[in-house]
Amino acid sequence: MTLSLRSSARAVSATTLLVTLTATVEAQTPATPAAVSLARLECGTNQPPTDVGQRFSDTYAYNGLKVQLVYSCYVIRHGDDVLVWDTGFPKSNAPTSPKETIPELLGRLGLAAAQVKYVGLSHSHGDHIGQASLFPAATLLVGKGDWDVLSDAKITPNQASIAPWLSGGKVETLTGDKDVFGDGSVIILNMPGHTPGHRSLLVRLKGMGNVLLTGDLAHFHENYDSNGVPSFNTDRAATLASIDRFKQIAKNLKATVIIQHDQRDIAKLPLFPQMAK
Numbered sequence: 594m595t596l597s598l599r600s601s602a603r604a605v606s607a608t609t610l611l612v613t614l615t616a617t618v619e620a621q622t623p624a625t626p627a628a629v630s631l632a633r634l635e636c637g638t639n640q641p642p643t644d645v646g647q648r649f650s651d652t653y654a655y656n657g658l659k660v661q662l663v664y665s666c667y668v669i670r671h672g673d674d675v676l677v678w679d680t681g682f683p684k685s686n687a688p689t690s691p692k693e694t695i696p697e698l699l700g701r702l703g704l705a706a707a708q709v710k711y712v713g714l715s716h717s718h719g720d721h722i723g724q725a726s727l728f729p730a731a732t733l734l735v736g737k738g739d740w741d742v743l744s745d746a747k748i749t750p751n752q753a754s755i756a757p758w759l760s761g762g763k764v765e766t767l768t769g770d771k772d773v774f775g776d777g778s779v780i781i782l783n784m785p786g787h788t789p790g791h792r793s794l795l796v797r798l799k800g801m802g803n804v805l806l807t808g809d810l811a812h813f814h815e816n817y818d819s820n821g822v823p824s825f826n827t828d829r830a831a832t833l834a835s836i837d838r839f840k841q842i843a844k845n846l847k848a849t850v851i852i853q854h855d856q857r858d859i860a861k862l863p864l865f866p867q868m869a870k
């Protein structure tokens with residue numbers, strides 16, 4: 594009887610060991626990488642071409658140049674999770690108001706606003722944060738330097754856009770780069786200068802390859818090509834250092850560079866509602 598109990602105990606323990614081993618092997622087998630896709634969302638109504646010589650160079654570089662500026666947000670799908678990058682202007686009566694909200698545009702991609710796990714802001718300016726509050730359950734990812742500006746009511750009296758994160762919403766203030774999904778496919782890049790906590794975004798797509806979204810590191814092609822610094826940037830030296838780093842990343846990763854405010858770059862991605870993969 595004792596013997597039989599012992600051998601049965603041995604059998605159980607062998608089974609347990611086998612189950613444990615199998616579980617360990619399964620845990621070590623890499624999961625299928627999540628599919629990543631990217632689309633541009635129209636996040637404001639374009640005004641007539643801007644005379645960029647006025648404010649966009651502190652060296653009088655673009656005298657008389659007119660550029661059609663646009664307002665862009667982006668959606669990145671990572672498996673079932675969604676990151677919205679920049680949130681444009683809010684829907685309003687203003688001439689710059691987008692005709693459809695980001696949740697409405699997401700609907701046309703078959704995505705629900707509730708799927709948005711992260712809202713990433715390139716920076717704190719009004720044409721990038723206008724619709725953030727439509728995603729109160731999302732984790733807000735923002736450079737610390739810009740969160741410090743936004744969250745200080747003395748500097749930013751109108752805090753409506755970030756209200757959910759001033760009252761308990763989850764906010765992650767970034768001091769360096771941020772690997773959003775932990776697999777290297779979507780990286781928020783530390784690119785200060787336009788504002789103290791300004792960020793750009795790297796998206797590594799399987800088919801299209803690497804894509805770099807500038808934020809407002811540069812506003813238009815001529816600005817990017819000549820390392821131009823707008824007169825309203827907060828830090829000239831930091832801007833130039835960020836442009837240098839950005840261009841080296843673009844070169845090393847053979848990335849497609851998309852300047853978010855330049856109409857000429859819209860066609861670098863498939864036409865909405867198609868997504869780049």
Ligand SMILES: [Zn+2]
Pocket residue numbers: 718720721809854
């Ligand atoms: Zn902007």
